[in-house]
Amino acid sequence: MLRTHTCGELRLADINKEVILSGWVQRVRNKGGLLWVDLRDRYGLTQLIFEEGDSSKELLEKAATLGREFVVQAKGLVIERTSKNDKIPTGEIEIKTKELTVLNPSKVPPFIIEDETDGGEDLRMKYRYLDLRRNVIREKLQLRHRMMQETRRYMDGQDFIEVETPVLIKSTPEGARDFVVPSRINPGEFYALPQSPQTFKQLLMVSGFDRYFQIVKCFRDEDLRADRQPEFTQIDCEMSFVEQEDILNTFEGLIGHLFSSVKKVDLGTVERMSYADAMTYYGNDKPDLRFDMRFAELNDLAQGKGFGIFDAAELVVGFCATGAGEYTRKQIDALTEWVKRPQIGAKGLVYVKCNGDGSFKSSVDKFYGQSDLQAWAERMDAKPGDLLLVLSGDVQSTRKQLSELRLKMGEELGLRDRNVFKPLWVLDFPLLEWDDESKRFHAMHHPFTSPKTEDLKLLETDPGNVRANAYDLVINGVEIGGGSIRIHDRGVQQTMFTHLGFSDEEAKDQFGFLMEAFEFGAPPHGGIAFGFDRLCAIFGGSDSIRDYIAFPKNNSGRDVMIDSPSAISSEQLKELNIALDKK
Template identity: 50%
Template sequence: MYRTHNCGELGLKDIGIEVILSGWIQKIRNLGSLLFIDIRDYFGITQLIISKKLMKENTFLGKEFLIKIKGKVVKRLSKNYNIPTGEIEILVSHIDLLNPSLSTPFTIENETDGNEEIRMIYRYLDIRRNIMKKNLMIRHNLTMEIRNFLSDNGFLEIETPMLINYTPEGARSFVVPSRIHPNQFYALAQSPQLFKQLLMIGGIDKYFQIVKCFRDEDSRSDRQIEFTQIDCEMSFVEVYDVLKFFEYFIKHIFKKIRNIKLDSFPSISYSDAIKMYGTDTPDIRFDMSFLEFNNLVKTKNINFLKTQELVIGIQIKKCYNIHDNDKMNSFLKTTKNKNFFWIKYSYNKTLFFSKKNFLNKEIIKIFVQHFKASPGDLLFFSYGEKKETREKLGKIRLKIADLLNLNNSKIFKPLWIKDLPLLEWEDKSNKYKSVHHPFTSPKEEDIHFLKKNPKNVRSQSYDLIINGIEIGSGSIRIHNKNIQNLIFKHLGLSQKEIESKFGFFLKAFEYGVPPHGGIAFGLDRLVNLLEGNKNIKNFIAFPKNNYGKDMMTNAPYFLEKEKLKELHLR
């Protein structure tokens, strides 16, 4: 028997009983005649008392050595109320060394001295830290809650293939050579998109899957080349039905996991998001939406600005004290000569401004009066070409929010972004590409644009943005074969390519396709957001680094010539 109890459950109720515990040595304190050891397992930590005489009978012990002990539970004199077992300790009568340990490359503590790279190389040691173990427990609890909630609401969990035929879905696919079929390849699924639509055609009413997906693109702090998706699809639904149910879903998750009650989710169109915030993933924990000034600068004849394609600005209210915001002062200095200018209205009613070559007191007063600015306000402006101007001011908006601590990680503000463009032109390839994916349905009122002006077509799509992070993305799907064929042609696919890549899918359209739609949420991002973290790797047991490398197993790696030959690659 390796244990009668675990290292996290013993307390005052157990005083006097004989126990057997097994675990790793967390700490050793040598007081001469007595040795105090903290032993740790998955469940917690228990303090041991070992006599010098007993130690003489045993080999040297060190941190992370794995031991098994037998002893009596006694009352602890110096109590530790920071751990559940802090009122007792074990008077050890027998000790066995199960396995020794090398000196670890970093400390197995919450506040470790190991950097991310070394902790990824020795991930199994990193997982021993309480903070990592807790992260994996949180992910497990979230996954179970999701699974139970969707099951209770009529969703059927169904697995779909990971080895599929290559289809253009937007991102690059990983490909897998076939040994049995020379010079032919599988692709690792970027998502279960086609299969979940086929399930709807097969008469499944509501489907979900917590599934691994693969995309051959650059990793970063909020993205991995293999990631986990909460994939959902529903038959006989419109946009309203999907948004209503999954708002309910997200509210339930936040309440159950974090005891946070979310307000109703507002929604805005993609075009309004770009106009108001310069991005399709706006953070609405703080306001600072854009105001346009083209009419004002023309009316007031502000020569330099009236020739610009777009002039926009934001107002940050009651935020600025020139005497105690060094970070803001430093930031404002870096914005010179970059198609920006700013006006700060200090609390002593003095006006400060940049761009002194074209701004004067008269122009400044025009803007201050237009904003109805008060002392303490900061006004920030951007001008130039429309797209670039909005993007730049959007980044400035986020930077200012960061400097002023407006992006509180304990506040959550969800927002639906709807009606994204169906297609966008790509100059490099000289053809259209899907903004979402090729199976997204156009809005009914825009279908007449589809043949001659496809760039004007909006889609029945929706993204869920929480605190500036895309958490979910979905759409109503095309259920009309002619429209699906037309989309494929706009994407530059020949009839032969359509047949070879999607023939099986289009064939299914001939057997009665129900109206259907769905959404997929990034599980890694969701748990990361819920816990206010900034790196999804902290909630993945064995993640890749930002270059897609597994630092522990050293994947990807070279294949031997014989293996390449077997796969018909040499």
């Protein structure tokens, strides 16, 4: 071994030990006859000392030539530091160095490899292997590792079996775009990379593996953002002989175990809310419950008073921003301009200040008297010192706009604390959603989701009002997992495909293997998949998942470190029977 200890291991109890350390040079401080070197590995940092009198001239000269990121081996004696550093675990000791070996020199790195770096994001992604040496990045990957191990520990304890499913599968038309892979030995035919192992895990249930899980790579060719990557990781799970309640209880247990074992946080009770209530009271299907600001509809109170904008609106709705009644006109004008941005799309914003003396001041005083505004305040449970914010328009867009405003106010008022965690199950999603462009229904979750038993009779007559036996787990406004009880009857599955616009031939071609499997004793089953990268980011207090992935892609889906994707040779294309259009 090129070391006896790591750079994060030694303490006062190790004084007078002869040790060998190996690592990277973090920095060198040269005071002439006294020189210090901070030596770093993934476990920590230890200070080496070279002092005239104790160290030979040759050794001092050699230490003085060291540069940042040189890989070195140091042999010496553990001694107590005179000037201790309480900011690092090894700060009470240092190594009186007797021998120094340069294992590999380094070019000057393109950015400073410290927590506070001078490297921009693009530069750090190009040299990702250097960025991974920084503590802040390494700690994120160590968090990911710990969560992965604790997931396996919990699932094994619940009698789940980890099974690997294929990566080269069949392309299907539902969901996001597939990444496709040409088959050399089957000219003109293609594999697809899995968007999820959905059909395989259902087939495992048919096979009698009643509790399956997998920490699995999935692939979607979709537009990217902070919480999306073209390849991502899921905790993928399926169970047989279960109802929805069994799934919710089992995976509340998993999430609770991860929070208690990794973050030492008691997650407490997981609230539950229907999709309809989430949309009505928060304007989206993944509400952030760290703060209140529930929506209140005002149509009956605000319309018919001569204010044309409200009178013409399909919906008048607002919320109470607790304690924001002291907002200045300048701050409210800034909010108005914010909601009018194209990304939000509101035409304007109405406000009501609830003054400390019980009176009200609004932007619509011309149309509404004090008694009217009092009724608004009572509807929103407002108190003196609060601020009411109201939007109007068509139902769908207005709720979405107000949802964005609610999140902004939560941020401005300091209510979105990253150290507070509010989990929520959202239940009873619509099974299908109508698409005006294609003039047909699409599965809101996926085509294998079972309808609620009590809504099954509506599938033929009123499919748009059928609720799904589906559920999402949301934490702090982020969807971290979703699943459903699956269809396990061939007839119901065939009816579902019909409503999704599949002909019998198309359904057989795409999913015939699954429907045939249902004829061989398929048990009732259901499951869930968690976005593991997102879950790691929530645990780490980040918005972006990128730093929790060792080698991520940028917002264009490129790996700038290895320059991928890239062109391939004409010989390879010919071998794959692919001809590129030369126009």
